[in-house]
Amino acid sequence: MQIGMVGLGKMGGNMAERLRRAGHEVVGYDRDPKVGDVASLEELAARLVAPRVVWVMVPAGEPTRSTVMRLGELLSPGDVVVDGGNSNYLDDRKHADALAEHGVGFVDVGVSGGVWGLENGYALMAGGDPQHVEKLQPIFQALKPEGEDGYVHAGTVGAGHFAKMVHNGIEYGIMQAFAEGWELLEATDVVTDVPGAFRSWRTGTVIRSWLLDLLVRALDEDPDLAELKGYAEDSGEGRWTVQAAVDHAVPLPAITAALYARFSSRQEDSPAMKMVAALRNQFGGHAVSSAEGMRAKGADAPGADVNPPHA
Structure with missing residues (x-):
């Protein structure tokens, strides 16, 4: 054809x-x-x-x-x-x-x-x-x-793009949950092998997924995510999902919170947002910002927009 x-x-x-x-x-x-x-x-x-x-x-x-x-x-x-x-x-x-x-x-x-x-x-x-x-x-x-x-x-x-919009909203929520779990594991000395813990979840657990595989890949490349700035852009579809939920009076607390967490990443260097940024780079090739690069550009200021939205 x-x-x-x-x-x-x-x-x-x-x-x-x-x-x-x-x-x-x-x-x-x-x-x-x-x-x-x-x-x-x-x-x-x-x-x-x-x-x-x-x-x-x-x-x-x-x-x-x-x-x-x-x-x-x-x-x-x-x-x-x-x-x-x-x-x-x-x-x-x-x-x-x-x-x-x-x-x-x-x-x-x-x-x-x-x-x-x-x-x-x-x-x-x-x-x-x-x-x-x-x-x-x-x-x-x-x-x-x-x-x-x-x-x-x-x-x-319109149904195709609506379904993809909701898909991306769900993706926001899953990524945020993985990122928060990683931050909590890193914040204590109870678990000494954080990458190994995530790796162990890839088989036999109810949260095994491609995103989990990509999370492990990201940690293999940068175990502490030290090379990344905790800044994650949103593509627009997360916002549209939340707006559609408002229009149809459907509660979306997890997806809405995940969207707001990305907004917060532009105000400070959030550890959880480092993982979100790493996952976006892994599955979509989205641009990431190095911590050193952000400092060099003076982009630590609140609201600095260094990554254009993905199209």
Whole structure:
């Protein structure tokens, strides 16, 4: 199957490569001409054979909105645009309605897998009309992990990004619990092998998970996390999850507390936030700040923002 890919960064580039390995033809566009196959969205649309599919992997907000709007002008009835970025689910209906005026379909897909997705596959949560989602099944099957799990048609437009938003909110809570547990173990002299304790939990316990595996990996690389500043950015989806909970009167005490803990990390060097920062780097390749680097930049001031939000 032929597909256009807009945005060839950490996620988009690896997804394009996984699709190529599965035998699909990918025509890629990126603002960096060194990594793209074409020089513009116009050239991308011209290279694709109708009915066309274009998958967008650019930062949420205005970059996604402007890209989707431009594709609506370039594409034809029967084509489909996929937003696989971390967009707010409330934006999806606006984008779908705008594209529908041109006869172009829209599918939103929440994507999880980070920098490991190229080899392991990506968990995919799709939202959209059944006829549009069905058209994308060969792409979904190539991107997802092997086996029956890892993909869901979650519902109508917006459902994919809503499911991914809640997924990320849960991720916040789990990461915060691991981080607080690590800080408590480190704060006493009762347990003398803290990394070993976490390692022992990887098999046979009810908290074994990929995040626990990544935690152990982070401690293997830096046992005391001495090289990290206790600063953790939030990607936006944690905030949206909490806001959705307010909108629907659903209590989310753990997820809300985890989001607020990230805010607190920008005010002081929190030991727990070092672990959160380490875990984000492990599964997503997110940027981290060294303790020395933060001091050198004078970024210890409250509210200093050294890591831009992940898109």
